[in-house]
Structures are given as structure tokens and as C-alpha cells.
Amino acid sequence: MAIIVTLDVMLARRKMKARDVAAAIGMAETNLSLLKSGKVKGVRFDTLAKLCRVLDCQPGDLLEFDSNGPDETD
Amino acid sequence: MTDEKQRLQTLQGDFSSMARLLTVLFAFAALSLFAEAYVPLKQLGAMLVAGDRTGIRAIGERLIALLPAIMLLGAVWQGRLLFTHLEGGALLAPETGRHVRRSGEWMVAAAVSALIIGEIQHGTAVGSALLVGVAAVGFALRSLAGVLDQAAVIQADLDQIV
Numbered sequence: 001m002a003i004i005v006t007l008d009v010m011l012a013r014r015k016m017k018a019r020d021v022a023a024a025i026g027m028a029e030t031n032l033s034l035l036k037s038g039k040v041k042g043v044r045f046d047t048l049a050k051l052c053r054v055l056d057c058q059p060g061d062l063l064e065f066d067s068n069g070p071d072e073t074d
Numbered sequence: 075m076t077d078e079k080q081r082l083q084t085l086q087g088d089f090s091s092m093a094r095l096l097t098v099l100f101a102f103a104a105l106s107l108f109a110e111a112y113v114p115l116k117q118l119g120a121m122l123v124a125g126d127r128t129g130i131r132a133i134g135e136r137l138i139a140l141l142p143a144i145m146l147l148g149a150v151w152q153g154r155l156l157f158t159h160l161e162g163g164a165l166l167a168p169e170t171g172r173h174v175r176r177s178g179e180w181m182v183a184a185a186v187s188a189l190i191i192g193e194i195q196h197g198t199a200v201g202s203a204l205l206v207g208v209a210a211v212g213f214a215l216r217s218l219a220g221v222l223d224q225a226a227v228i229q230a231d232l233d234q235i236v
């Protein structure tokens with residue numbers, strides 16, 4: 001995917017466990033794991049806001065755009 | 075509790091009631107059918123044991139005439155399975171469309187078999203207008219199942235957005 005999720009980098013920076021972040025934002029740990037590995041089709045703004053609040057960061061710290069990544073079309 | 079959760083909870087209550095109602099209806103109808111079939115089956119058994127085949131055709135016709143009712147019972151059972159599944163909360167899942175489709179198929183089968191059996195046994199399709207209506211509802215349910223299948227695909231896609 002052209003969008004890369006860098007959530008694991010932010011978790012390492014903040015020295016937080018995925019399980020604790022998932023509990024803090026009210027998300028299942030499985031879903032957070034899927035998000036971390038980029039195996040989701042999208043993220044809701046609401047979820048992004050909660051992650052930014054808990055991790056004290058900006059959306060750009062959690063998502064990167066890879067211009068060489070595959071261009072997914074319908 | 076959000077409006078959406080409240081609505082879902084209300085719906086689940088309705089589904090639970092429907093599942094119970096259909097269970098009771100199924101049990102009642104199955105018992106009635108069994109009562110209707112019991113005497114002819116017993117006579118058939120006695121005839122076969124005695125080697126007397128004189129009344130077999132008449133008894134066979136009575137039993138065959140019960141087929142449409144058995145098929146409608148199949149539709150009721152599928153309906154019960156549908157509402158039991160919906161009670162679990164996964165409204166837009168592939169199983170929903172599958173149960174609706176099967177209910178429709180049983181209804182079509184019941185109507186068509188009743189029309190054919192009526193034509194063969196009585197020379198006319200008894201209650202044909204009603205049976206055509208039942209078949210039409212069955213076909214409509216099958217079409218609706220297609221819509222539900224598509225909805226399940228969309229829901230599965232949405233579930234991948236966290």
C-alpha cells in the first residue's frame with residue numbers, strides 16, 4: 001500500500017505497549033495489531049484523533065506516504 | 075448508550091421474540107403434520123406387512139399431498155435459523171442472505187409442488203391464486219437475499235476500516 005503506518009515507531013518512542021494503547025482508545029488489540037501492520041483498508045478520523053491524544057503526536061507521525069508504493073485503484 | 079446501540083438492542087429483542095415464535099409455530103405445525111401422516115403411514119405399514127396392496131395408491135396420494143406443507147415447514151425452520159442468527163448481532167453477515175435465500179427457495183418449492191400435486195390429484199390447482207402469491211414471495215425473498223449478500227460484502231469492507 002502507498003500509505004505506510006508507522007505506529008510501531010511511535011509506540012517505541014513513547015515506550016508504550018500496543019495492548020495499553022488499544023485499551024486506552026477503546027479498540028480491540030487485534031485491530032490495533034492489524035493497523036500497525038498496515039493490514040487495514042482505512043482509519044477513521046476518530047481513531048486517529050484518539051491515537052494522537054494517547055501518544056501525544058500528530059497524524060503525520062503515524063502515517064507516511066510512499067510515492068513508490070502500489071497505486072490501488074477500484 | 076448511543077442511539078445506534080439502543081436501536082440494535084431493540085432489534086435484537088424483536089429477533090429473539092421472532093425466533094421463539096417461529097420455534098413454537100414449527101413445533102405446532104410439525105406435530106399437526108405428524109398427526110396427519112401417522113394414520114396413513116400406519117395403514118401403509120400394515121398393508122406392506124400383510125402383503126395387501128389394494129389401498130396403497132390412495133394412501134400414497136394422501137402422503138404426497140402433505141409434501142407442500144412439509145416444504146413450508148422448511149421455510150419456517152429457515153426463518154427460525156435466520157432470526158436466531160440475527161439475534162447474535164451480525165446483521166449484515168453472509169449467513170443472513172443465505173437464510174433468507176433458503177426460506178424463499180422452500181416457499182417456491184412448496185408452492186410449485188402444491189400446484190403440481192393439485193393438478194395431478196384433482197385435475198385443478200386448488201387455491202392457485204394463493205399458491206402463486208406464495209411463490210412470488212419466495213422469489214422476492216431470493217432477490218432480497220442478493221441485496222443482503224452485497225450488503226455483507228460492503229460491511230466486510232467497512233470492518234477493515236478501524
